[in-house]
Amino acid sequence: MAFVERHGIVLEAARRGAIPSLADAVAGEPIRGNWWSHPKSRAIFAATRAVRDAPEVLVCRLVDGKVSFVHARLWPALVRFADRFPAPHLARLREIHSESGAHRIEETPFPDWLDADIIASARSLDEAAARAALDAALAVVMATP
Numbered sequence: 001m002a003f004v005e006r007h008g009i010v011l012e013a014a015r016r017g018a019i020p021s022l023a024d025a026v027a028g029e030p031i032r033g034n035w036w037s038h039p040k041s042r043a044i045f046a047a048t049r050a051v052r053d054a055p056e057v058l059v060c061r062l063v064d065g066k067v068s069f070v071h072a073r074l075w076p077a078l079v080r081f082a083d084r085f086p087a088p089h090l091a092r093l094r095e096i097h098s099e100s101g102a103h104r105i106e107e108t109p110f111p112d113w114l115d116a117d118i119i120a121s122a123r124s125l126d127e128a129a130a131r132a133a134l135d136a137a138l139a140v141v142m143a144t145p
Contacts, residue, residue, distance in 0.1 A: 001054055001057075003020075003025050004022070004051055004054075005056075005073070008070070008071050008073065009063070009068060009069070009071075010022050010025075010051075011067065012066070012068070013035050013066075014064070016063050016064055016066070018136040018139070019063055019137060022048060023035040023044045026043050026044045027040045028040075052069075058075065059092065059093045062078075062089050065089060067093070074133050076121035076122040077131075077133035078090070079122035084138060087110055091108060091109050091110055092107065093106070093107055094108070
């Protein structure tokens, strides 16, 4: 969690520009190929599931449609610049496990997952502060065709 809080926006496994990968951080090295085949795959799985379950983390597909973690401190900035991202990339993802062990992804569309406090914070945030907070993600998204 400290890694996500420190960076603000983290990709689960992929890497894009200046946005770090949680899988790489847990592995202690850049992972080539699928992280499931890495010797630290169990630790990576545990870390990604802990972050996915954290209430202070938005799990979405913010960057290039890849699973992205956005810490709550950046939610107002994200809301302020929501029009810069494809709406489906801002949907909150939640993994639901059935009794049989199967799982499915439940999506809560943007802005349905927001509360009034975050919306108020976004409205009071000026554009320069929002841009600074989201700089790394915006640079990657705006560079993507």
